[in-house]
Each structure stands twice: as structure tokens, then as C-alpha cells.
Amino acid sequence: MWLIRNKDKSALTDEELITAYRLKNDKQAVGILFNRYGHLVFGVCMKYLKDPDESKDAVMQIFEKLHTDLRKHEVQKFSYWVHRVAQNFCLMQLRSSQAAKNRADKYVQDEKNFADDTEHNLQKKAHEREYELQLLEEAVGTLNEEQRICIELFYLKEKCYNEISELTGFDFNRVKSYIQNGKRNLKIYMEKKNHVQQ
DSSP, X not given: OHHHHHHHHHTSOHHHHHHHHHHHOOHHHHHHHXXXXXXXXXXXXXXXXXXXXXXXXXXXXXXXXXXXXXXXXXXXXXXXXXXXXXXXXXXXXXXXXXXXXXXXXXXXXXXXXHHHHHHHHHHHHHXXXXXXXXXXXXXXXXXXXXXXXXXXXXXXXXXXXXXXXXXXXXXXXXXXXXXXXXXXXHHHHHHHHHHHHO
């Protein structure tokens, strides 16, 4: 009895199967449509996706989706309709794959740019620092002897005014004056040189 009923169902037209599914929630009707058009849908998917495994997955997803879509849409000619559904599904897959690829490519490019920028900035800063140190060394060489001695003791040896006074024999006020004037002269020299460099 079941075999006869099954045979009768497989003899139904596409439209009759869709009606049976809608009215009685007959999932077997969708199964028969799958048997009739699965190869057609697979062919469409292969045309777009170019991969057998992806295409098989797509066929299963499309027919799963039909359970909902057949209730929502008026279908006149199922073969044309399912062909268009398969096309749309594949195009959406390709778009989302492309979008994901674009996002991944952008992320990789951003990371590369960041690494390049960081490396470039580090090199630039190291170069600038080296230049500044060379310039400072030059500038110290232009100071008069008293200013140079006091500046070197204060900044390089980290001595305080009193210690510099004891080491050099200059009184406290002279030490302070030599350091302040020395700093000013260094600044003037370096600004002048940096301006020429730019």
C-alpha cells in the first residue's frame, strides 16, 4: 500500500507536489522534487562555485531553504524557479566569499602597512636621534672652554652646581651663568643647523 502511494506521488506534477507540501506539510513532496531537480541545481552550483564539495553543500542548503521558500512564493514553473533560486544562492555565496576575502586582504595589507610604518618610523627616529647627538657634539665643541667644561660636568657627569664649583674653582654664580649661557648657545647652534638641514 505504501509503495503504491509512493509511486502515485512520484507521478504527480511539480505543481501538485508543491500544493501537497503547502497543504499537508508533506516533506516527501520536497524529496521528490529534490530527486527530479537535484542534478540541475548541482549543475548550476558547479557553474558558479567551480567546486564539487561546495556545490553539493549548496544543493543541500538550497533544498533545505525550499521548505520555507515554497510557503512564501507563488511558483508557476518549478524548474525555472529553482534554477533562479540556485543562481541567486551561488551569487550570494560568491559575494560573501569575495567580501570575506577582501576583508582578509585588507587586514593583511593593514598589518603590513602598520609593520612597514613602524619599522620606517623606528629607523627614522633612530636616524634623527643619531643626527641630534652628532649635532650636539658639534655644538658643544663651539662653546668657550668655561661653558664647555661646566656643561659636560652638569649633563654628562651629572654633577650639581656646588660640585662643579669645587672641581673647577669657579664660584657658584659663574657656574650657573656658564651653564645657562652654554645651554642657550647650544640651542641657538642646533636650531640654526636644523633649519639648514630642513
